[in-house]
Amino acid sequence: MITKNDISRIPNSHWGVPIWDVGITSKEQCINANITTSYLGRLVPLSRLIFLESETTLTLANGLPYPKCPASREPSTTVIKKGTRQAEKQGYLSIQLDKHPWRDLNSIMTLSQDALQGGAITLNHINFLNLTKLNQVDIWTGGLVADKGKIIDTAEWNFSLPVELVGGTMLFRYFKGVKLAYSGGDSLGGTVSKYLEISGNENFQTNEQGRFSKTGRKAWKTREGILSKARTHYWQVLDNSYQILIDTVCDETKSLDEDWYKNIFRAMHSAFQYACPCDTPRQIQAYAQAKSFLKLKKLENDSEIKNAM
Numbered sequence: 371m372i373t374k375n376d377i378s379r380i381p382n383s384h385w386g387v388p389i390w391d392v393g394i395t396s397k398e399q400c401i402n403a404n405i406t407t408s409y410l411g412r413l414v415p416l417s418r419l420i421f422l423e424s425e426t427t428l429t430l431a432n433g434l435p436y437p438k439c440p441a442s443r444e445p446s447t448t449v450i451k452k453g454t455r456q457a458e459k460q461g462y463l464s465i466q467l468d469k470h471p472w473r474d475l476n477s478i479m480t481l482s483q484d485a486l487q488g489g490a491i492t493l494n495h496i497n498f499l500n501l502t503k504l505n506q507v508d509i510w511t512g513g514l515v516a517d518k519g520k521i522i523d524t525a526e527w528n529f530s531l532p533v534e535l536v537g538g539t540m541l542f543r544y545f546k547g548v549k550l551a552y553s554g555g556d557s558l559g560g561t562v563s564k565y566l567e568i569s570g571n572e573n574f575q576t577n578e579q580g581r582f583s584k585t586g587r588k589a590w591k592t593r594e595g596i597l598s599k600a601r602t603h604y605w606q607v608l609d610n611s612y613q614i615l616i617d618t619v620c621d622e623t624k625s626l627d628e629d630w631y632k633n634i635f636r637a638m639h640s641a642f643q644y645a646c647p648c649d650t651p652r653q654i655q656a657y658a659q660a661k662s663f664l665k666l667k668k669l670e671n672d673s674e675i676k677n678a679m
Contacts, residue, residue, distance in 0.1 A: 372445055372492055377409045379485040380443050386411045397434060406436045409445070445491040448478050460487060465513035470605070471527050472612040476545040478511055481537040496536050507533045532620045543619040546669055547626050551608055551615075554634040554666050555601060558641055561664040562600045565646045566593050569656035600645035607637040627668055635666050 374385050386408020392400060397419075405411035416433040423429060436442070440460040443449060448463040463477055471478065481497075482488030496507065512526030534540045614633050618624045642664055648657045 372409070376445060376491045376494070380445060380491070381486065382407055382437070382442055384408050389414060389416055400434055406434050407442055412436060412442075412444070440486065443485070448474075448480075448489050449482075449487045450477050451487070465515060465525060467515060467523055467525060468602075470609045470612070471511050472529075472609070472615075473548055473551070475529070475531075475535075476541055476548060478509070479531070479536050479541055479544075493536060496533065499533075504533050506530050507536060531616065534620055535616070540619050543626065544615065547615040547619060547630050550626065550631065550666075550669055551634055554638050555604055557664060557666055558600055558604055558638045559597060561638075561642060561660050562597055562645060563593075564663050565642075565656050565660035566596065568659050569653055596645050600641045603644045604637050604641035607640055608634070611637075631666065631668075638664055638666065 377383055377385055384404065384407070386404060388410045389400065389405055392403050392405060400406070400411075400416065403411070405416075415436060418433050419431040421429040421431075439449060439462055444462070449460055450463050451458055452461040453459055463474055465471075478489050479493070480488040481494055482491055485491060507530075509529045509531060510526065511529070512524065514524040515522045532540070535544065611633055615626075615630050618626055618628075618630050642661065646657055646660070647653050
């Protein structure tokens with residue numbers, strides 16, 4: 371549970387009162403009561419104002435404007451850095467329907483040291499638990515995908531994780547494993563592109579205005595379709611076997627360059643074989659030549675990876 375002490379650590383926030391205790395008569399009254407910046411005031415947001423004028427008439431207006439991150443933080447969410455260099459800013463970790471959250475567990479499970487960035491504030495309570503008796507921690511993560519207020523879909527996942535994975539060295543090793551998986555995906559994409567180049571599927575043709583001709587558009591769609599097919603298969607294989615990564619990082623006797631590395635390499639070969647046709651002589655030649663580019667480098671050194679976290 372979130373405590374008053376937890377909320378006091380969040381900048382520009384306080385405990386407050388729920389909106390039904392304010393006695394709403396105007397927007398100004400709610401703003402003066404700091405409803406939009408308090409924890410209890412934000413739990414049930416006033417998103418719309420509706421006035422029933424008669425049996426057949428009503429007036430609909432926007433509700434209160436609520437400050438967004440980083441001006442105000444929702445304590446049950448994960449805050450990460452988004453963008454690069456000068457455009458870098460803080461924002462919430464958003465849900466992606468085609469991306470399993472195991473790839474973001476390193477962000478979700480990071481303890482929020484300054485309440486401005488990291489996982490949910492309540493994760494910090496793990497520091498006060500008796501870890502000699504607690505072996506596992508259950509984490510629920512989920513969200514909804516919306517477009518301008520219209521809900522498109524919702525999704526949720528449950529993880530039962532070793533408590534050692536919350537913060538510290540184990541989580542850093544997990545991040546390295548995820549980074550290695552992304553490296554495998556990049557290598558797979560480059561290898562599939564090489565296959566398409568050798569097999570002749572990248573002969574994109576444009577007209578005088580620089581636009582794709584019918585032949586060029588067809589080749590482009592073929593290329594994107596095969597690349598998408600390979601990436602989807604690759605991540606589906608890893609989505610079904612991420613437990614290998616968890617078991618590896620929580621066992622100091624195991625190395626990421628063994629079990630997890632081999633699992634990624636098998637997924638790369640499976641996706642390449644699944645997505646790239648090997649029926650005609652030209653395709654067989656392209657397959658054999660491109661497969662030599664399907665490589666996976668060893669993990670980078672720790673200092674470079676820490677800077678990427």
